[in-house]
Amino acid sequence: MAKTVEDVKIARVIKHSRLKKHFRYNWKSGYGMLIPSFILLILFMYYPAMIAIGFSFTNWDGFNQPQFTGLTNYSALFHDKIFWLSLKNVGIWAVIKVVIELLVPLIVAVVIYHLNSKRMQYIYRVLFVIPVVVPGIVMFMIWSFIYDPNVGVLNALLHAVGMDGFIKNWLGDPKLALYALMFVGFPFVIPFNLLIFFAGLQNISESIYESAKLDGITRIKRFLHIEMPLVMGQVKLILILTVIQLLQNVTLPLVMTNGGPGYSTYVPGLYMYFLAFQNGQFGLGMAVSMIIFVIVLILTWIQMKYINPSTEYEA
Amino acid sequence: MIQHLRKDFWSHCFLVILAFIALYPFIYMIITSFKTNGQFYSHFFGITFPLHFENYRLAWESIGGYIFNSVFVGVVSVLLIICSSALAGYSFARLRFLGKNFLYMSVVALLMIPGLLTLIPLFLLIKGFGLLNSYAGLILAFAAAGQAFTIFVFRQSFASLPEELFEAARIDGCGEMRVFLQIVLPLAKPIVGTMAIWNLLTIWNEYMMPLVLISDSSKFPITVGLIQFKSQFVSQTLYGPMFAGYTIASLPLLLLFIFTMRLFMKGLTSGAVKM
Structure with missing residues (x-):
């Protein structure tokens, strides 16, 4: 009787750890599903934000080569x-x-x-x-x-x-x-x-x-x-x-x-x-x-x- | 019903008057859109007969093209936003991988970045890609701008689905993509619909982005086009057709709202509250 209870327990633990493993190691699909969004975000949100920070220290007029002007x-x-x-x-x-x-x-x-x-x-x-x-x-x-x-x-x-x-x-x-x-x-x-x-x-x-x-x-x-x-x-x-x-x-x-x-x-x-x-x-x-x-x-x-x-x- | 009305008499008075004032500009717009100039000057506030439907024909000739542009750009952008951010939302809500929280926080942080910050660099960037003055440039800019909020809402919604659903599917050996397509998406139809409407609304209303990115008037969306339209009719002082044009610009969204009202209001409140 005791044996069966333990068997069930073990089975449960095995099942649980398998699930957990599966849950934890799905990094491939995890990253994969982020790709479309992050292409858009990096190109048209993060990168422009970086440009804004960087070029706010330049005298860029849109045509000529921008020059670094510090805090001018x-x-x-x-x-x-x-x-x-x-x-x-x-x-x-x-x-x-x-x-x-x-x-x-x-x-x-x-x-x-x-x-x-x-x-x-x-x-x-x-x-x-x-x-x-x-x-x-x-x-x-x-x-x-x-x-x-x-x-x-x-x-x-x-x-x-x-x-x-x-x-x-x-x-x-x-x-x-x-x-x-x-x-x-x-x-x-x-x-x-x-x-x-x-x-x-x-x-x-x-x-x-x-x-x-x-x-x-x-x-x-x-x-x-x-x-x-x-x-x-x-x-x-x-x-x-x-x-x-x-x-x-x-x-x-x-x-x-x-x-x-x-x-x-x-x-x-x-x-x-x-x-x-x-x-x-x-x-x-x-x-x-x-x-x-x-x-x-x-x-x-x-x-x-x-x-x-x-x-x-x-x- | 009558008893209810009597009980809350003052509340109803307050709300009816307030609603009337809030809606009055639009009521005035519709009333005036049917007037000739003669009717406009003689009866400034009231409704006049006959109604002049030809104002609408005249207005449509000038702004029909802009409406088409807005619909096209709006629908394509919304499709892009929904497809990509539903995937990302699922990934953030249901999967485990290294750096997930960091990536998610970097998306949520975008909610705090004012759109103005990226307006100039976005212009320069899209100019660099040679996409200035094209639908593609505008669509990409819109699709990126809609991501953060949509991902945020999708993540909240997908995270609240019961875990048992996913366990069962995973034990059966379902791939994540299949779980997403066959379990999550069918359950998430209301929130997907809501976010589609929400994004369409934002894009339809956006003025600065197309003003900066589009210079060819045949590609103007309705917002930028209306300014051109207005100056054309103001110079001729044709108030009827001018207001008819404003009404036409509001109709597509009004129709959408009427057909999806419950979904729309429900989603607005459920999605955005839990921050």
Whole structure:
């Protein structure tokens, strides 16, 4: 009897080790299956990234042999007023927009989540996701039209309600243009963020809400003390993604104001584009993109380090 | 239902108004796309009759080619992305080999690299390959740019499949390629579909890459083409056809969304949350 038990054990061990062996030694297919992806990544991601780092120390103009110029590009940027202005613009932009783009979708997600009808929850989510299918460029052009000083919707609306005093040349006024650009996409229910927050809320256990209900907690308190802390994991993810995306926002100012009027809507990404593709200063342009990259890295690191997700909850 | 509506009355008010404001620019776009200039100036906000469908014909003549370019480049790039990153995702999720974690982390690190960093060198590189101003150059650039996120999502999804499935197949002596094709892919159809849609969406919306890589206007994708299209109609101040063009540019994705709605929304939330 004892023998058979041992036999079974041995058989199990043999089977297990064979499996393990198989699992461990499939390096051939392991590497093989990575080849197509890595050819693309090495050629068109890693290698260009290396070029960007290396050539940001040269005076390359795209035609002549590049010469190593050390930190000349970086010190030139350090003394460049336009570059500092563009940094300031993107700073204002990022700070205001990050708050709005996190808060508004979160509030909307909470309101939708607490609807009693599951069907209506779904319908609202679909409604808010629809803008995803309209190409960004189309949205920017519609907003250019909304701001148009002569035939635009915004001025027509102000005229219709008798507030003619507020009629402005929104994109043509250097003091207003940056804020007008930031207002594009109002009311800022970013679909991606909304869906992620909603998923986060669905993960919160039902029992928390029930006990909160028994305590007679108000909606605002529930939002601040239950929902906000419990979706911190999602907040962290979206914070990183939003900042990265805001810092490299080029298309919006390029299409709507071309950086103008004057330099009032310059952002670093746009400056980089102009330097490289209009002035042919590829080396200097890459130095700008390196600085953007470093800023992104530092911000990401700070977020990872100091914002701990408190998603672990034990009921 | 009615009871539900009454109970959440203020929530519904809030959401309906917000949704209306969010969608209003697009509603305005569609309304205006059917107007002549006369109707545009006399009834700025309202719907006017008769609807002028010829605006769409006029707009299509100018941007039909761009739409075709976008569809072609988009579909080929997405096929490339899905095939290669599904393989890589499987390898990272299910196989063991030396340096796997290092390689995987080097892929995930790419998620942190801003696309702007590689824009100039990519241009110079593709110029060096003689692929500037060609579909091939654009497709390769897109295919590479989509890899990191897609591999990341596929790995998450493949790793969550139950191990028993694989044990059984391996005991039967199935090769990894066969396991991948016959077990993983059929199970992963929803996430594959989702990632295909996600990548198509990104590529359809991309402006800077084609702006830099393509200079021949007959090869422009829709985003770059629309700028040209706009200046053509703005100079003639033909607002109806201009907005008809914007609407046409949004239609392909809208149709895709309508037909794959549940898959799309489900995948967006399931794939991206767990970082």
